Structures are given as structure tokens and as C-alpha cells.
Amino acid sequence: MDAIDQKEIMENILYLINEQDEPSLKNIIVDTHPADLAIILQDLEEDERNYLFSLMNAETASDVVTELDEVTREEIVSDLQEERLSEIVNEMDSDDAADVVAELPEDLQEKILAKIEPQDRAEVEKLLIHEEDTAGGIMALEYIAVYEDQTVDDAIREIRRRAEEINEVFYIYAVDRGNRLVGVVPIKSLFLRNPRRIIKDIMHTDVISVTVDTDQEEVANLVRKYDLSAMPVVDQHNRLVGRITIDDIVDVLHEEANEDIQRMAGIADEEILQETSTFKISRNRLPWLLISFLGELGSAMVLNRFDATLEEILISAFFIPVIMATGGNAGIQSSTIVVRSLAMHETGTASLWNRVFRELRVAVLNGLIVGSLLFTVIYLWKHNLDFGIVGGIAILLVMINSAVFGAVIPFILSKFKVDPAIATGPFITTANDIFGLLIYLGMTSFYIAFWR
Amino acid sequence: MDAIDQKEIMENILYLINEQDEPSLKNIIVDTHPADLAIILQDLEEDERNYLFSLMNAETASDVVTELDEVTREEIVSDLQEERLSEIVNEMDSDDAADVVAELPEDLQEKILAKIEPQDRAEVEKLLIHEEDTAGGIMALEYIAVYEDQTVDDAIREIRRRAEEINEVFYIYAVDRGNRLVGVVPIKSLFLRNPRRIIKDIMHTDVISVTVDTDQEEVANLVRKYDLSAMPVVDQHNRLVGRITIDDIVDVLHEEANEDIQRMAGIADEEILQETSTFKISRNRLPWLLISFLGELGSAMVLNRFDATLEEILISAFFIPVIMATGGNAGIQSSTIVVRSLAMHETGTASLWNRVFRELRVAVLNGLIVGSLLFTVIYLWKHNLDFGIVGGIAILLVMINSAVFGAVIPFILSKFKVDPAIATGPFITTANDIFGLLIYLGMTSFYIAFWR
Numbered sequence: 001m002d003a004i005d006q007k008e009i010m011e012n013i014l015y016l017i018n019e020q021d022e023p024s025l026k027n028i029i030v031d032t033h034p035a036d037l038a039i040i041l042q043d044l045e046e047d048e049r050n051y052l053f054s055l056m057n058a059e060t061a062s063d064v065v066t067e068l069d070e071v072t073r074e075e076i077v078s079d080l081q082e083e084r085l086s087e088i089v090n091e092m093d094s095d096d097a098a099d100v101v102a103e104l105p106e107d108l109q110e111k112i113l114a115k116i117e118p119q120d121r122a123e124v125e126k127l128l129i130h131e132e133d134t135a136g137g138i139m140a141l142e143y144i145a146v147y148e149d150q151t152v153d154d155a156i157r158e159i160r161r162r163a164e165e166i167n168e169v170f171y172i173y174a175v176d177r178g179n180r181l182v183g184v185v186p187i188k189s190l191f192l193r194n195p196r197r198i199i200k201d202i203m204h205t206d207v208i209s210v211t212v213d214t215d216q217e218e219v220a221n222l223v224r225k226y227d228l229s230a231m232p233v234v235d236q237h238n239r240l241v242g243r244i245t246i247d248d249i250v251d252v253l254h255e256e257a258n259e260d261i262q263r264m265a266g267i268a269d270e271e272i273l274q275e276t277s278t279f280k281i282s283r284n285r286l287p288w289l290l291i292s293f294l295g296e297l298g299s300a301m302v303l304n305r306f307d308a309t310l311e312e313i314l315i316s317a318f319f320i321p322v323i324m325a326t327g328g329n330a331g332i333q334s335s336t337i338v339v340r341s342l343a344m345h346e347t348g349t350a351s352l353w354n355r356v357f358r359e360l361r362v363a364v365l366n367g368l369i370v371g372s373l374l375f376t377v378i379y380l381w382k383h384n385l386d387f388g389i390v391g392g393i394a395i396l397l398v399m400i401n402s403a404v405f406g407a408v409i410p411f412i413l414s415k416f417k418v419d420p421a422i423a424t425g426p427f428i429t430t431a432n433d434i435f436g437l438l439i440y441l442g443m444t445s446f447y448i449a450f451w452r
Numbered sequence: 453m454d455a456i457d458q459k460e461i462m463e464n465i466l467y468l469i470n471e472q473d474e475p476s477l478k479n480i481i482v483d484t485h486p487a488d489l490a491i492i493l494q495d496l497e498e499d500e501r502n503y504l505f506s507l508m509n510a511e512t513a514s515d516v517v518t519e520l521d522e523v524t525r526e527e528i529v530s531d532l533q534e535e536r537l538s539e540i541v542n543e544m545d546s547d548d549a550a551d552v553v554a555e556l557p558e559d560l561q562e563k564i565l566a567k568i569e570p571q572d573r574a575e576v577e578k579l580l581i582h583e584e585d586t587a588g589g590i591m592a593l594e595y596i597a598v599y600e601d602q603t604v605d606d607a608i609r610e611i612r613r614r615a616e617e618i619n620e621v622f623y624i625y626a627v628d629r630g631n632r633l634v635g636v637v638p639i640k641s642l643f644l645r646n647p648r649r650i651i652k653d654i655m656h657t658d659v660i661s662v663t664v665d666t667d668q669e670e671v672a673n674l675v676r677k678y679d680l681s682a683m684p685v686v687d688q689h690n691r692l693v694g695r696i697t698i699d700d701i702v703d704v705l706h707e708e709a710n711e712d713i714q715r716m717a718g719i720a721d722e723e724i725l726q727e728t729s730t731f732k733i734s735r736n737r738l739p740w741l742l743i744s745f746l747g748e749l750g751s752a753m754v755l756n757r758f759d760a761t762l763e764e765i766l767i768s769a770f771f772i773p774v775i776m777a778t779g780g781n782a783g784i785q786s787s788t789i790v791v792r793s794l795a796m797h798e799t800g801t802a803s804l805w806n807r808v809f810r811e812l813r814v815a816v817l818n819g820l821i822v823g824s825l826l827f828t829v830i831y832l833w834k835h836n837l838d839f840g841i842v843g844g845i846a847i848l849l850v851m852i853n854s855a856v857f858g859a860v861i862p863f864i865l866s867k868f869k870v871d872p873a874i875a876t877g878p879f880i881t882t883a884n885d886i887f888g889l890l891i892y893l894g895m896t897s898f899y900i901a902f903w904r
Contacts, residue, residue, distance in 0.1 A: 033658075035677045159643050168681060169640040170622055187639055188621040191611050206485075224706060225487045225519075227699035229620060229681060246698045247679035250705065254676060257709035258792060261716065265788035265876065266781050273793045278813040285785050286818055292781050293822055296774035297829060303770040310769060317762060317769050318755040321776065321885055322748035329718050329744050329878050333737050336717035340710060341725045361730040366738055370745055377749060424717070426781050433773055 010043060017048050025055050034063035042072045042274065050079050058084075062091035065100060071274040074103060082108070086115035093167070094120070095140035095248070098127035127242075135219050136212030138252065139233045139242030142166040145173040146199055148182050153195035155185065168245055170229050174203045181209055181232055181240040209234050212241060219244060220252045221344075259421075260343060264336070266292070266425035288426045295430030299437055306441040309448060315382055316444045319374070320437070323395050326370055327436045328429050331402030334359045335424040338410045342420050356407045363403035367396035390447045397443075398436040405432060462495060469500050477507050486515035494524045494726065502531050510536075514543035517552060523726040526555060534560070538567035545619070546572070547592035547700070550579035579694075587671050588664030590704065591685045591694030594618040597625040598651055600634050605647035607637065620697055622681050626655045633661055633684055633692040661686050664693060671696060672704045673796075711873075712795060716788070718744070718877035740878045747882030751889055758893040761900060767834055768896045771826070772889070775847050778822055779888045780881050783854030786811045787876040790862045794872050808859045815855035819848035842899045849895075850888040857884060 016024050029037065029052075037056075041049050041064065053076055056064060065073060065088060077085065077100065089097050089112055097116075101109055101124055113121050123141050130136025142165055146155045155172050163169070172190070174183035183203030193202050209232045210219050223231055223246065231249070233242040259270045266288035275281055303310065310317050338355060375392030379385055406428055410420035461480075468477050481489065481504075489508075493501050493516065505528055508516060517525055517540060529537065529552065541549050541564055549568075553561055553576055565573050575593045582588025594617060598607045607624050615621070624642070626635035635655030645654050661684045662671050675683055675698065683701070685694040711722045718740035727733055755762065762769050790807060827844030831837055858880055862872035 033678065035679075156643050159640055163640055163644055168622070168638070170620070170681070186620070188611055188615055191608050191642075192615055224699075224702050226485065227487075227702075229622070229698055246681060246702070247676075250676050250698075250702065253702065253705050253709070257705070257713075261709075261713055261792060262788060264713065264716070265784045267785055267788070271789060273789065273796065276810060278810070278817055281810070281814045282817045285782075285814065286821065289778060289781055289785075289818055289822060290825075293774060293778050293825065296777045299773035299777075300770040303773070304767075307766055307770075311763075311766060314759055314763060315756075317772075318752040318759075320769075320772065321751035321755070321889070322745060324773065325748045325751075325878075325882065325885060326741060326745050329741055329881075330737075332717045333719055333741075336714060336719070337723060337725065340713060344725065358728060358730070358733070362733045362737065365730055365734045366741055369738065370741060373742075373745065426777075429781075430777065433777060437773070 038067035143243035292426035327398035331406035335406035490519035595695035744878035779850035783858035787858035
């Protein structure tokens, strides 16, 4: 559905909603992919949205709810009758059902759980105990497992028995009689083997799995590294308890990238892109604004301390923005690369010094180029050779300082288990501003005192 | 392999390499996953790396080369003999082989292509014509397709026939006699149906596909949106020509996130995290440093223009960093959220004004809070009520200006098909600095002229 189609479809749907043309709307619902229906709902006003949603049967509604962004999902779910909500939850895979139920107020959670089928209820309750951002929190209970001493034919029977409830079957997991995960069989292998072959004899035993409390980012990194299409989840005793499918991993990767990017911009918690509440957005962005505000008061104090210098050579004030901004940019380039390396686990602790030296070399080279330019500008514009030299050397030193600082701080933060992504935001910029001013104005006053 | 294991394993391997203990090293190679072998190679010096790599058989070597980062891969490949290189390429899937061959110098490309099997050669040549970052550039030719009028049994036979060369089989694609894609059958369905059923009667006809020239980011967004596990690729006439597997999509998502994050930090082309050449890194980072340097000379000119103002109220210079940094941060927060929304296609063009108004409301609220604080600081510190009012209002206006600017610019860039991610980097910061100084110093000189 590209942008033009989408606009046309939206206009058509709005018209049909105003006409309350139920048969046509129901036809559209049947013909449209749930992911597209979710986008349409997100673009509608509350009344229109609730009306269109009410025309969907429970199965479609459950697929659509799973695809909605968090903000719209909460709005739609909070407007639903208990009866309808439990019908919808009933139709979901265990992991999606648990996600929706987890977002409900506690009293409503119990009411909904009481109304859905006992088996589904037990599954959802089993999933609710795990933290949201762990393997346990994103796994589903829909997977195919057979005992290692069963046959290929038994595995095929098991697939047939459960095919209805499990959407994607790529691997069959093999467990021992204690339910411990011992092997994996790609589904295609079942076609290649004699149906009487024992699973144990055809399975891969080097199966990669995670435990329920593994962080979701770690799970995603493993899936990416080993090119997996699904990840089995085990408990502390290596007993198979769930499976994470690749589409959920794709969502995790996407969420984590979003989170990193937003943190780098100085946004405290992930801001849902569809969030519309001014107060919620403000509260989420204000902390880093205030931290940088307070930090920059440090800059004001540095400038206050050097007021005699500024009065003596007023033109030194003119170059404060260019020196601070260029130093800041060099620092952000360094810290961004280090933060990405750390996030990718592509940097061992041994390589800290390699990395810092690399950033130092780049800063010296770029600093020499930019420093020569600033010298030339000051000399040609202000006809001041001496101060040109001061400015040129100052911007070189400020860039080196920022680059080294930008490379080291993320390592220190990750050592203390703080997400290094915050280092590239206002934090490092503010610190660079203060150090940069100290270097630049310190050099300028030294020049006034001893050279001029 | 966690960090501690990795360190121990590395020490062990280094010892064995120094001892030239081939049997032990070969045992380690057999027992270690290719992805882990790739990480080990990346951490070794060139001589040790080439020695360890020489102990791998062609099959393992081909798996390892596929997993290596770009920089290490180029280094290893350039040290290989033609004979060995063509053996390794021969073992690869068509898409990986094409990637490796594409990176070779042209004369070597032809030599290697001449040495690999004719069928593989034809496949690689077919893939080489596509742009690197399109569906054609990342697709593989290993997929299972049957004619729609064939039976389930024919499909199973086809899987058996090609199982060796195709690693992951999740879907069977159905084509008509003109090879046009008409349907898709999940592999598990083959177990559920009578082997004599016709594919046409059991296939899903609403199959989502992309054409060879679709941008890889667009492919990844579709896979994410529709929760697919593989994406069929067709030519302009809807003829099936390839398949993209989910592990390649995961790599694309990862690459695109990296690229976005780096662009936001003012790094021109994606910087490979393992790149060690100072000149290459410098050349990649210098352009944005220079653009921001030139832009900030604009700041210097603004300050020069207002030199009388600065001399009149020197304390006005003290608050330049805090006003510019806070405004800059507010602008980066706004532009980051808008850039993410655009990248996710979660924002239609109609919602531009919604988005700008949302950012405006947030900027007014946060600006009032920060403005009151700055007023209080100036009043308490400098005992200057009037200038406190000037500073407080100035920071509010600067934040509003930056936020609106930060929200609008990405839309304009994407309108002109420029990647909006560059908007959040030095570009917007520099523009905000100049406008911010104009607002702040303009207000200050207005205050001097008409109020004081």
C-alpha cells in the first residue's frame, strides 16, 4: 500500500463510515491485510475508529490489535466491552495475548483471564510472570516438540495435530523424557528421511538456545550472529518452555535501534512515535534538557571567570561558537562509533586503547585541517596573525579533547552497566563545551599575559 | 560465547598458532560455529589470521567468509591464491558468492568466475547486475518453486531434489507456466494435504512480493510490517527470479539503523566499525565538520555584528552557550522523532502539521520551564531583573524556533528525496546556532536601545 493508494483508501473509508455503509466496510475489512487495517485505524478519529473496529470479527480484530502501535492499542482496548475483549484475546497467540493483558488495569486483567478458555488462561498466566524485555517476555508457547526417541512419523503427526494453532513451523525441537532440549530438526528434513527413522539419529545436537531471563537485545544479537529463524527458550534446568519467532526478533531489533537513536538525542525513555500528549512528551524530554541546562551554567561560570580576557580581546568571543560546535561534532562522531561498536559487541575490552588511539589519530588529522582553516580565517578577516595561531591551535586541542572524551566515556559507562547511548547525547556535548571553553579561553588569557 | 570464554579461547588459539599445532587447531575449527570463527579471525593479526584460515576446508572457509566484517573479509580475500578463492566461492550460496565477487578487482573477478562451476557462474553473473542495496542485490537464487498445476507430491519431490543446496525452506512458491508468481504455500501445509491435491487449490494467492529494483530498506519495512519469514522477488513482468531470507533482512535492518545513527552524528558514508585507516575515517567525517565549521563562521559574523551589544552588556556573552546548547538539544529531540517517524513510514504527508504543532506545544511547555529557570539564575546571580527577563524569553523563543525547524526540515528533505537523517546532525545544529544567536542578541540590543 503506497502513499497514494493509502490516501485514496482513507478517503473512501471515511465516506463509507459517514454513510454507515456496513456491507461495503465489511468487504474492505475482509480484503485488507490486518497490518494495513491497523494503519487505517491509527489514522482515524476515536469515534470513526471504534465504529470500524466494531465491524471486525474477533479473529480479524485480534490480528489487527497485535499490529497496532501501543498508543492506539491502549485507546481501542480501553473502549471495549469485557465480553468483546475476552473474545479477541481468546483468538490470539499466547505471547500477543499476554502483551495485551499485561497492559490492562489489574482488576480488568482478572476479569478477562476469568473469561478466556482455561488452557489459554494458564498459558497467559505463565507468560505474565516474565519481565517484558526478556526472552520469557517475548516468547510464545506455540512450538512443536517431540521426544528424541520418537520417529519422523511421530513428528509429522504432531505437526498435523497442532498445525491449526501454530502459524509458522520451521523447526521441530527434540527433548528428552525430562523435557530437556537436546536437539533440533529443520522441518524440510522430515521429507528427506524414512518416516521410521528415530529423531535422535537425524537431529542437530548443537542447538543454540536462550534462558527465559536473557535480555531481548542479547537474544536479537544471537539470532543475527547465527542467522537463526527461530530461537528456543529454556528454563534454568534446560527444559524447553517456549519459542521466539523471527518476526518478534525483527521487532526487537527495530525497538532497540529506535531506543538507541532516541537516547542519543537526549530522550529519556522511548517516545512512542504516535504519542500525542504534550505533558507525556515534555516529561520524557525535560530531564536531559535540564541536565544540559545546568551543565551549560558551568560554561557561563567559565566565561564569567574569563571576563577580563573577553573584554581585552572581544573578538575571542566571536569564535566561541565555531570552536565549541566543531569540537562537539568531532566528539559526537567518536562517541557514536564507539557506542555502536559496544552495542554490536564488536569491541572487546582489550580493544579500548586501540579504539581510543584510532580516534586520537583521526582527531589530530581533522584538527590540523580545521585548525589551519580557522587560522586562515582569523588572519584574513581580523588581520591578527598571533590570535590566528591561538585560535587554530585551540580548535585542534578542543577537537582532540572531545574525540578522546567521546571514545572513553562510553566504555566507562558500559563498565558500570549504564547504557552508553546516553553518552552521545547532551551529556558529552555539555562536558565538551565546558572543557572546550576552558582550553580556548585559557589559551587566550595565557596569550594576553605572556605573549602579546 | 561470552566475553570471558572468548578471552580464554583466544589465548588458547594464540598459543596453538605459535606452536603451529595443526591437529588441535583443526579440532577447534570443527567444533566452533563459523560465526564464532569469524570473530576469532577478526581479532587476530594478519599472519596469524592467514595461518588459521589456511587450516579450514573450503566449506568451512566459505561459511566463515560470509560472516566476516567487510574490512577483514577484504584483507583475507586479497591474500588468497586464485585457486583457493574459487574453491571457496564455489561452496557459497549464490547471493554470498555474488557479494564476494563484487568486491574483487575487475580482472580477478573474471578469473574467479572462469574457475567456478558453469551453473554457479551463470547465477553469480545474474546477481551481479543488480544494485547492491536493492532487492535484486540481496536476493538469492536458491528457492523452491513449482507450477500451480503440479501436486503436493511434486512439491515434496522438488524439496527432496534440492534440499542439499537450499538451507532454509519455509515456503514453496507457485508459478504459472510463464513463471509468473501466483501463490505461496507454507511448507507445513504439505503435511496436511493429500499428496495428490493440486497446488493451485491449496496455495495462498495474496502473496506479497517485491521487484528486483525495490530499495532494500523498503523490503525490510514490508517484511517487518507483514511479519514475513522470506520475501519472493519478481521481475517487471511478475516472473519469480529470487528469494530474500529473513536473516538477510535482519542484516539490512541492522545496517540501515547503523547508517541512520551515523548520519545523525554527521558521518557521511557508513563507517565500518572495524575500519582502521586514519585517512579513510578522516575523509568520511571531515565533510560535515567542514560544513558545520563554515556555518559557525556565520555565528562569528553575527557576534561581530553585535559587538557593541556584547561590549555594552558583557554578561550577555556568558549565556550564549546555555541558550545555544539548550535550543540545539530541543531541536535535536524534535528532528530525531520526526526522522524516525519518516523512516518508519509512520507519518503520512497529511500529518506534517499535526507533527509540527505537537513539537510546538512541547517546545512552549519546556521553554517556559527552562526560561523561568534562566530568569531565576540571572536574577539571583547577576541581580539583574531586566536582563533576566530578556534571557528567559530569549531561551523560550530559541527553543521554539529550533523545535519547529527540527520538525519541518526533515519533511522538506524527504520531499526532495534526501535522507532526512542528515537533518539531525551538524546541519540543523549549525542553523539553530545562527538563528538562536540572532534571536538572543537581537533581543539584547533591542533591550539596550529601547528599554534600559
